Amino acid sequence: MELAKALDLIADVPDFPEPGVLFRDLSPLFADAAGFKAVTDGLAATVDPEVDLLAGVEARGFLLAAAVGYARGLGVALIRKPGKLPRVAGRVGYTLEYGTATVELPEGVVVPGQRVAILDDVLATGGTVAATCKLLEDAKAQVTGVSVVMELGALGGRSVLEGRRVEALRVC
Numbered sequence: 001m002e003l004a005k006a007l008d009l010i011a012d013v014p015d016f017p018e019p020g021v022l023f024r025d026l027s028p029l030f031a032d033a034a035g036f037k038a039v040t041d042g043l044a045a046t047v048d049p050e051v052d053l054l055a056g057v058e059a060r061g062f063l064l065a066a067a068v069g070y071a072r073g074l075g076v077a078l079i080r081k082p083g084k085l086p087r088v089a090g091r092v093g094y095t096l097e098y099g100t101a102t103v104e105l106p107e108g109v110v111v112p113g114q115r116v117a118i119l120d121d122v123l124a125t126g127g128t129v130a131a132t133c134k135l136l137e138d139a140k141a142q143v144t145g146v147s148v149v150m151e152l153g154a155l156g157g158r159s160v161l162e163g164r165r166v167e168a169l170r171v172c
């Protein structure tokens, strides 16, 4: 499937999870075999060839990082929401378009000096990815870039990540 057609499978849902938020729901895209493949291939092409490891952000980022990791022969660091990890190497709090959140890095996953690319579905305010960059850099990893399916340009995520390589398959 053509990438543009795959991206058209993303549904816009008004007023979720709260009034005023236009939620970009990737569920129909993930459920479509050809669409999921097109987006996986599109994201895989954005990842620097020199990367050692991918980082996927819970929960939707897990699917994308796993698929791209398989396509590119790379492992995945699971960047998790609080309370899930038995051994926490680091923790960073941040604000989201609709609330506050925390991300955690598991122990024994990142080796100092490793080059890591971050994968997620949506870049909105950039809070999640900025927190993930800090988490990885606190662990002495080198963040090579960020790849997302959709960037919500009006929410300014790219400016929060100034100086970083940010690749989006679609900017809305």
Ligand SMILES: O=P(O)(O)OC[C@H]1O[C@H](OP(=O)(O)OP(=O)(O)O)[C@H](O)[C@@H]1O
Pocket: 057, 058, 059, 060, 061, 095, 096, 097, 101, 120, 121, 122, 123, 124, 125, 126, 127, 128, 129, 157
């Ligand atoms: O750029 P930001 O403003 O930080 O927003 C983007 C983040 O928000 C969504 O995750 P959410 O926290 O809703 O979690 P989920 O994937 O578990 O649904 C999305 O999957 C990104 O991770």
Ligand SMILES: Nc1ncnc2[nH]cnc12
Pocket: 021, 022, 023, 024, 025, 096, 097, 098, 122, 124, 125, 152
């Ligand atoms: N509008 C939105 N749609 C989907 N995921 C999001 N994460 C933050 N804002 C979002």
